[in-house]
Amino acid sequence: MDNVFLDFIVNSPMTVIWLLIALFIIAVIFKGVRIVPQSQKFVVERFGRLHSVLGPGINLIVPFLDKVAHQISILERQLPNASQDAITKDNVLVQIDTSVFYRILEPEKTVYRIRDVDGAISTTVAGIVRAEIGKMDLDEVQSNRAQLINQIQTLVEDAVDDWGIEVTRAEILDVNLDQATRDAMLQQLNAERARRAQVTEAEGEKRSVELAADAELYAAEQNAKARRIEAEAEADATEVVAKAIRENGIEAAQYQVALKQVESLNALGAGEGKQTIVLPAHALEAFGDAFKLLKGSK
16 A cells, blocks of 8 residues: 555655756745845845845845855954064164054945955055154154054055045054164163263252252251340340349449359359469459358348
């Protein structure tokens, strides 16, 4: 029974037709449905000409008429690190190491306008770097590296815009000099350091002299102030004595003289090494008179 059924299916013309129709439908579905990954874009051609660009997800095309000619990755790419020689504005030969990152935004431009994308970008970057380095002195290249990188990236973006490419980052990895230039720069650096040290030492000496002068001026001002206060005190004391003389007559003056004589005698006796004092005879009489005056005042 089973063999009869299989023979009927195989030998029946209608069965063969339906089988062919099923195979055709499967082929149409297979050819007409395209699933594009998130990181890619498909370029579709119809009869050899650009027809459309398929984005990520499920896409439908006309089977047997449309063909996916190119599958382009839209992930960011990095060019191999490149080195190129350049001459600065002050005629110094330098070797510039660069690195460029880019991504394809419009694959329909990239695949039909440029064959070797990496090679074209590398050549463009090398030419722009040489041109920009030639506009700057060596010191500017080393001190304004960020500005130079921005300028190079802008110029590269403008140059590759027709290729459907976006330059996401351009980097200058290193600026290398020949040995002779390095030795000259080292000598210049050492000379600059020595000059700065001399300037710092001179400024220190100048500051020291200024501080010493300020200290002397301050001391003189303080001495003058002390002498002025002492003179004012002496004047006040003299005024008090003069007033006492005016009010009490000659006895007040004799009392002051006697008091000074006694104080002088006490000072002489209190000093070290002055236990023996030789005085003239009239001095002893004067001291005696002074003691009498002091006793009389009490």
